[in-house]
Amino acid sequence: MMRVCPICGKEYDGYPALSRKDNCTEICPDCGTREAVEVYTLYSQEGDITFIMEDKKNTTSVVGFYYGEPNKENTREFRGKLTAEFDEGEGA
Ligand SMILES: [Zn+2]
Secondary structure: OOEEOOOOOOEEOOOOEEOOOOOOOEEOHHHHHHHHOEEEEEEEOOOOEEEEEEEEOOEEEEEEEEEOOOOHHHHHHHOOOOOOOOOOOOOO
């Protein structure tokens, strides 16, 4: 039986994951994995830049940034937009 995930709207087959938000909504395994990732922001006052960080078990990565102080809308919009690594300063 195919199920429809209420979060992404995709049909999926197999065992559903439980949403961590309410512990009873059945969601697809992909969204389950996504919810297991902790997202938080790190604000740098010096540059007036907010970095979007993702914590997966033992790995922390920067997945996006925007100028200004942290806010939910920008975090959602810019999350995942960053693919490049940061340079260790300029003109080394
Ligand atoms: Zn889903």
